[in-house]
Amino acid sequence: NAGVTQTPKFQVLKTGQSMTLQCAQDMNHEYMSWYRQDPGMGLRLIHYSVGAGITDQGEVPNGYNVSRSTTEDFPLRLLSAAPSQTSVYFCASRTGTANQPQHFGDGTRLSIL
Amino acid sequence: RKEVEQDPGPFNVPEGATVAFNCTYSNSASQSFFWYRQDCRKEPKLLMSVYSSGNEDGRFTAQLNRASQYISLLIRDSKLSDSATYLCVVNEGTGGFKTIFGAGTRLFVKA
Numbered sequence: 001n002a003g004v005t006q007t008p009k010f011q012v013l014k015t016g017q018s019m020t021l022q023c024a025q026d027m028n029h030e031y032m033s034w035y036r037q038d039p040g041m042g043l044r045l046i047h048y049s050v051g052a053g054i055t056d057q058g059e060v061p062n063g064y065n066v067s068r069s070t071t072e073d074f075p076l077r078l079l080s081a082a083p084s085q086t087s088v089y090f091c092a093s094r095t096g097t098a099n100q101p102q103h104f105g106d107g108t109r110l111s112i113l
Numbered sequence: 114r115k116e117v118e119q120d121p122g123p124f125n126v127p128e129g130a131t132v133a134f135n136c137t138y139s140n141s142a143s144q145s146f147f148w149y150r151q152d153c154r155k156e157p158k159l160l161m162s163v164y165s166s167g168n169e170d171g172r173f174t175a176q177l178n179r180a181s182q183y184i185s186l187l188i189r190d191s192k193l194s195d196s197a198t199y200l201c202v203v204n205e206g207t208g209g210f211k212t213i214f215g216a217g218t219r220l221f222v223k224a
Contacts, residue, residue: 031210042117042200042216043157050210090156099145099209101202104156 002026006091006105013081013112021076021108023091029103030096032074033058034066036087043090049074051096081112116140116213119201123219130191134218136184136201144209146177148186149200151217157200160186191222 007022025032033048035058045058049068063085065077074093078085088109092102119136126132138146146163161168163175163184174187184201201215 033212035214040121040216043214045212088154099204101147101149101159101162102212104158106156107154109154 004091004093004103004105006089006108008108009106010109011111013078013110015081015083015112017078017081019078019081021078021089021091021110023074023076023105024072025074025091025093025103026072027093027095027103028071029093030071031102032068032091032093033102034064034074034076035090035092036060036085037090038087046076046089078110083112086110086112115216117201117203117215119199119215119218121216121218123221125221125223126191128191128193128222128224130222131187131189132191132220133188134186134199134201134220136186136215138182138184138201138203138213140203140205140213141179141182143182143203143205143213145204146184147202147204148173148175148184149202149214151198151200153198157214160199188220191220193222193224196220196222 004025030051034046035043047066049055091105094102148160149157150160151157163177167176172189176185198217200217203213
């Protein structure tokens with residue numbers, strides 16, 4: 001079972017570049033979300049989606065865009081990369097049933113120079 | 114005040130020891146609770162859900178105290194492989210769709 005798949009696993013960008021982090025899940029989960037984790041800190045929610053065509057902002061949305069055109073895919077776009085966006089990014093999904101745990105991809109390690 | 118608070122540790126324990134972690138949450142309307150395990154530079158993985166009646170999975174026991182708004186995790190007979198960061202996670206909001214993560218408690222189990 002693939003579960004939640006994130007690509008790429010590692011990426012180095014220059015300040016001002018844009019890129020898209022990919023996330024796909026094959027569990028038919030309605031709910032998908034993006035988190036960032038900085039050293040010594042907990043996960044912070046960037047954006048989330050409760051279903052295809054619906055997205056909303058989390059705790060730290062600035063500098064990021066998302067879209068959800070299909071149930072399976074939830075890409076995260078960095079519009080103009082900044083060094084402060086150097087982090088590990090995790091995508092997660094869960095079912096639409098209330099109070100279920102989230103399942104995580106194995107992360108994208110992003111460095112902005 | 115953070116919505117979910119944990120002692121960051123680290124907890125350094127010998128193999129075979131029993132260790133307990135606590136976590137407090139601020140929203141009394143929180144609906145569901147979990148413990149996740151995160152190894153260094155890896156993704157969080159679900160360890161166990163936490164139920165009001167308490168639940169056990171092998172060497173791991175989780176407890177929820179809604180009146181005091183805290184969650185606990187007990188690890189018995191610690192193994193070297195238990196070394197990791199343990200995340201306390203709370204779902205709140207309508208349908209429990211808002212997930213709040215604690216910053217984690219680091220555990221080192223030594224031979």
